[in-house]
Amino acid sequence: MKIRVNGLVHRVSASSDTPLLYVLRNELHLIGPRFGCGLAQCGACSVLLAGKEIRACVTPVAAVTGKAITTLEGLPALWAKERKKATSAPALHPLQQAWIDADTPQCGYCQSGMLIQAADLLSTTKHPTEDQIRVAMNGHLCRCGTYPKILRAIKQAAAVMAKEVP
Ligand code: FES
Numbered sequence: 001m002k003i004r005v006n007g008l009v010h011r012v013s014a015s016s017d018t019p020l021l022y023v024l025r026n027e028l029h030l031i032g033p034r035f036g037c038g039l040a041q042c043g044a045c046s047v048l049l050a051g052k053e054i055r056a057c058v059t060p061v062a063a064v065t066g067k068a069i070t071t072l073e074g075l076p077a078l079w080a081k082e083r084k085k086a087t088s089a090p091a092l093h094p095l096q097q098a099w100i101d102a103d104t105p106q107c108g109y110c111q112s113g114m115l116i117q118a119a120d121l122l123s124t125t126k127h128p129t130e131d132q133i134r135v136a137m138n139g140h141l142c143r144c145g146t147y148p149k150i151l152r153a154i155k156q157a158a159a160v161m162a163k164e165v166p
Pocket residue numbers: 034035036037038039040041042043044045046055056057058
């Protein structure tokens with residue numbers, strides 16, 4: 001079967017009920033999404049499916065054929081598309097830059113999923129309130145307790161993105 005990931009179509013050999021997460025990591029070698037709980041409880045495995053966050057650990061690969069999947073690795077190109085500057089892709093999505101500026105990760109394990117969820121939020125809510133950010137991020141667990149820095153980083157990225165794409 002074929003799946004579309006980060007703008008490229010890939011032929012994959014996994015059986016149709018294989019979790020998308022395994023296909024991304026083991027066949028496509030995209031290691032942004034991580035295995036945490038395997039039960040849709042932690043968010044470490046999150047990717048965007050047609051722009052909305054899903055849990056790749058419980059999503060069979062057959063369920064995503066024909067739809068656009070974006071992983072952490074595809075966020076810069078996604079941002080370039082939003083800015084309509086696809087030919088000059090920025091090195092980083094504003095969320096990734098804000099994450100760096102806020103010195104957000106500790107062990108880093110949860111952070112890919114956090115960034116994906118934040119990208120989903122900011123694609124529909126350009127000026128989120130603190131409460132909206134907390135609600136959106138509520139399903140993602142960070143055992144290192146980086147939540148305050150994540151909150152700060154999302155606010156910074158939202159400001160940058162709203163300026164560029166009002
Ligand atoms: S690994 Fe998918 S939600 Fe935890």
